[in-house]
Amino acid sequence: MKRKDLLFYILLLLISIPVSAGWQRPVTNYTRHTYKAGNQNWSIQQHDNGWIYVANNKGLLEFDGVEWNTYPIHNAKTRAVKVGHDGRIYIGGMEQFGYFTPNRLGGLEYTCLSDSLSPNVNVGVIWNILLDGERVYFQSDRRFFYWEEGIVKKIDYSSEIYTSFILRNKLYITSAEGLLMLNGAEFIPVLGPLGIGATVKVGGLLPHQDSLLMVTRDNGLFIYDGTVFKKYNTVAEDFCRKNRVFCAALQDSLLALGTIQGGVCLLNLKTNEMEIISTENGLQNKTVLSMLFDKTGNLWLGLDNGIDCIHLKARLASLYGGKPVIGSGYASCSYQGKYYFATNQGLYRSTLPGQLNQRNPIDFVPGTGGQMWSLHQYDDKLFCCSDNGIFIMDGDHMEHLNNPKGVWGIVSVDDRKDVLIAGTYSGLYLLMKRGTSWRVESYIEGFTRSCKDMLMEDSTHILWVGNKENGVCRLTLADDLRKVEKMKDYNNIIFPRGYDACLLRVKDEVTIASHYGLWQYNRSRDTLEACIWLEQLLEGKAAYTYMKIDSLQNIWYVADGTLKVLHYDANKQEYRRVTNEQFLKGALIENFEDVNLYKANKVVAGTEEGFSLITLDSLPVQQMPLTLQIRKVYLTGLRDSLIYGRSYLYDTAPIVIPYSQNSMRIEYSVNNFNKAHTVLYSYQLSTGGEKGIWSEYSENNMKEFTGLHEGKYVFSVKLFTDGSQEPVESSFVFEILPPWYRTWWSYLVYSVVIVLLFYYVYYRISVGRKRLLMQKELELYRQEQKFQKESDLKDRKIDSLQEENLQSELRHKSEELIRTTLNIVRKNEILLDIKKEVLGISHSISEENLVSLRRKTLRLLGQIDTNIEHDDDLQAFQSTFDSVHHDFFKKLEEAYPELNNKEKLLCAYIKMNLLSKEIAPLLNISLRGVEISRYRLRKKLGLEEGANLAEFLQKFSK
Incomplete structure (x- = not known):
């Protein structure tokens, strides 16, 4: 435990130690693994189409904004590159020089000019390339080669050439002898009242206000106006002397000095202000071998290991270069001459924002470790709301209100200057001022929801509260502010819950920025309605996660993860929106965005990696259109x-x-x-x-x-x-x-084939017609013979049909005869049996034999039933009926085996077209019984309603 406590106190001590920080310009780093070539980059040029060309150890590098390409020159290291007036890219390296031109596949092809020199000429290393009209100069260590009208010539010099430059069509060089000018084929010294000693090495010659600006390696700057030299004193003297200037670039009045040990010095020649950019500000290393201001104001650096691009015209700068040194940024504000940063690690303070790349002390406020949510200035104090309660800064004095925990923020009440309401993770608390101190007075009863976003209506005790889980609601507080008397939720189908909402006032009206657009409170209807006029000014029905109106009435908002601004013109009293103006896309903390207007033109915004500084009055300058x-x-x-x-x-x-x-x-x-x-x-x-x-x-x-x-x-x-x-x-x-x-020739072949096919068909048809004519004549003869045979056959068929008709009529009459005979036989049998029984009964009637009479009567009834259902008669009837009606009973039994004998007979009688009243005595049942039997029969046969039973049985077995 002692060891853990010791480590804790050491960590707290380290956190409390002030560290320096600064707002850093955005720098894009291109490592050698990115451009896939050598480490050293000796010269940088930009083509008219905006592409960047770099003389690298491994050859010529080409960057089109997306992809890097490398073009070697016969395995030689390159040292200089220059874009010519004719579009060619001239290149120089060790022992050779030439130019590149595009090929048909978008690459570059190399043409070596030094091969035209005699073998005994020592080219050396080409360090610089200059253009003078149609003449191209290639500068090596001790001579110049120039290419003009397709011919390469050389100009020798007796000693080492430091650097060279062309001004007003005159070629100047610097060497141990000082500054010299080319006159014909010789270099003559440039005389003046101020000479440059032989020990002074020059890092660059630049044109400046119709003069020549000389940048020395260790002795600062000199100016030559054509007649005299003089020292050009600046604030960068000590920096140049300590870090050794190796190269320089000039755009307007901004001079960039690249050094061996100190990175880049940006010197404003008008204001004499200096800015240092080195590894602490985003560079890959401190040794700068070449420099270029491109046509959009970016500063390109060819480093000893890598290539960097400093975006000087960018409106965005970041704290610690976008590294999360102090944590993610949740809020910031200026308070009593200091600037405070609320992060997920605690509270930090500094003198920032200041000038870009200016180191300023920033220190951790002791005791505030943990998640900070928001900062609020009230009563000349700074209220810091955090996960651990509320921290109150009064000047340099800190007071901690550790109860309640988990405070999102605070709001003030217009008619009570001694009261604040704190919104927490689980309800509201009342803060009151006692003397000069603020204390937590009580918990506000009747509301237990999370109060992430809050807004107090003007001159009322009505509080709006919003959170992700419960949506937006409107609370009416009691006069003493200690209780919620009324609550109403305002979410609905078109404005559902599930997302955080940002509450603010726009034109003195309660406005809500949400994932479902912008909404405004309608007091007369007590509802939330779509804020159409504001949506039309902004992004329409977009997903808004943040909105704030700064002190200049500019409206800052976040839509679809991007920070944007609606500018307010105080003179015209109207808003204007720059369509393409957007910041920090993908870098903001969703639903915890924060923007603070530090000055009239400086805005600090919290990001996932810390904080960023946005400059409003420095619009990006696009000097050339994008290609x-x-x-x-x-x-x-x-x-x-x-x-x-x-x-x-x-x-x-x-x-x-x-x-x-x-x-x-x-x-x-x-x-x-x-x-x-x-x-x-x-x-x-x-x-x-x-x-x-x-x-x-x-x-x-x-x-x-x-x-x-x-x-x-x-x-x-x-x-x-x-x-x-x-x-x-x-x-x-x-x-x-x-x-x-x-293809056309295939269609031609198709046409020829089709024509030949048609011709072949025509030929076959003509031949076929002749053959057909002969066949017709033969066929005609055969037809006559066939007709005679068919005529005889038809006569025989007619006779056969007549015979079949007679047989059909005979069969029909046979059926009628069978039906009639069967009925007569059946009736006669029944009548004879009944006659015998009746006679027997009449002879035996007496009182003594009533019982016997009853038995005979019952036996008579049984005989009647037996006669009606006599099996032998039934079989004989079925056999005869099947012979007439094509095995009707056999097929009926196979199709419907569940039918009984009486139902089979019923089917036969119906097929014989007997009426129900004719069927009743045959089945020994009543007419009603016949109808019931027909109904049951329909069910067993599976007939649907409307189907005709008689028609079904007539068609059956045919």
Whole structure:
């Protein structure tokens, strides 16, 4: 435990030690692993199309804003590069020099000029390349080579040349002898009242206000106006002397000095202000070998190991260069001459914001370790709301209110200057001022929800509260503010819960920025309604996570993860929005964003990595339009093959592609070197004169197509950035050839084949007609013979049909005879049996034999039933009926085995077209019984309602 306590106190001591911090300009680092070449970069140039070219140890580097390419020069190290007036890229290295020009695939091809020299000429190392009209100078250690009208010549010098420059069509050099000028084929000294000693080495010659600015390695700056030298005194004298200047670059009045040991010194020659940028400010190393101000104001550095780009015109700077040294930023504000930063690690204070890259002390406020949520100034005090309660800063004195825990923020009450309301994780607390101190008075009863966002209505005791889980509600507090008397929720179907909301006042109206758009409170209807007028000024119905109005009435808001601003013009009293003005996309802490206006033109915003400084009055200067190019086109398949590319020169003739390779990948790029500016691409594929549909904007810089149909295509791409107003567009024309079976010659072959086919068909038809005519005559004779035979056959068929008709009539009469005979037989049998029984009964009637009479009567009834259902008679009837009606009973039994004998007879009687009243006595049942039996029979036969039983039985067994 003692060891743990010791470590804790050591850690607390280290945290409390002041450290220096500064607002750092954005710097983009390109390591040698990024550009995949050597470590040292000796010269940097920019082409007219905006691309960057670097003389690297491994050759010429080319950067189009997306991709790096390396072009070696016969395995020699390069030291100098220059873009010529003719577009050629001149290059110089060890023992050779020449130039690069584009090829048809968008790459560069090297032409060596030094090969034209005689073998005994020692080229040496080319350190500088100069342009003078049509003449190109290549400077080595002790001589110049110049190329003019296709011929290479040389000018020798007796000693080492330090540097060279052309001013007003005159070539100047510096050496141990001082400053010299080329006159014809000789170098003559430049005389003046102030000479430069032989020990002074010059790091650069630059034009400045019609004069020549000389940057020495160790002795500072000198100026030469054409007649005299004089010392140019600046605040950078000591820096130059200590760190040794190796190279220099000048843009307008801003002089950049690259050193061996100290990085870069930015010197404003007008204001004599100096800014140092080194490894502490984002550079990869301190040794600067070359420098270039590009056409958009960026400063490129060729380092001893890597390439850096300092975005001098950027409006964004970051604390500690975007490194989370003090944690994630949740809030910031200026209080009594100091600036406070609330982070997830605690509270820090500094004299920041200051000048860029100026080191200022920043220290941790002891005792405030933990999550800080918000900062509020009230009653000349700074209230710091945190996970551990409320910290109150009064000057340099700190007081901690550790109860309640977990405080999101505080709000004031207009008519009670001695009261504050604190919103916590689980309700509200009342803070009251006692004398000069603030104390937690009580818990506000009747409300236990989290109070992440709060807003007090003007001159009322009505408090708005919002959180993710419960949505937005409106609380009415008691007069003593100790109890919630009324609460109403305002979320609905179109404004559901589930997201945090930001509460604020816009034009004295309660306004809510939410994931579902902007809402405003309607007092008369007591509802939340869509704030249409504000949405039209901003992003429409977007997902808003933060909104704040600063002291200048500018509206800061976060939509879709990007910080934006709606500027307020106080003179015109109206708002204006810069469409492409956006900041910190993807760097903000969602639903915990914070913006604080530090000065009229300085804004501090919290980010995931700390804090960033936004400058409002320094709009980005785009001195040249962005260049969008279709960079490369590959045919895709088993192997990707490059068929087209663009450099600063390219062929606009359409590319013709065979149908077998109708799948391709198109890559495009833009010379946007500021990664803070979002670049979005949209593409369109048009064919056959019909315009295609533009795709949605995305950051993807390539598009693949597969299985394209033959035809002429125009692929167009346009970009949209937050640093440019108008979209830039580029296009690429290509043609997909048809497959061999859809080419013109194949259609010609098809036509010839079809014509021959038609001719063959015609020939066959003509021959067939002749053969058909002969066949017709033969057929006619055969038909006559056949007709005679058919006539005889028909006569015989007629006789046969007549005979069949007679047999049918006979069979029908037989059926009627059978039916009649059967009925007569049945009736006679019954009548005879009844007659006998009746006679027997009449002879035996007496009182003594009533019982016997009853038995005979019952026996009579049984005999009647037996006669009606006599099996032998039934079998005989079925046999006869089957012979007449094609095995009716047999088929009926096979199809419906569940039918009993009486139901089978009923089927037969119905098939014989007997009426119900005729069927009743045959079955020895009543007419009603027949109907019931018919109904049951329909069920067993599975007939639906409406189906005719008689028709069904007539068709059955046919």
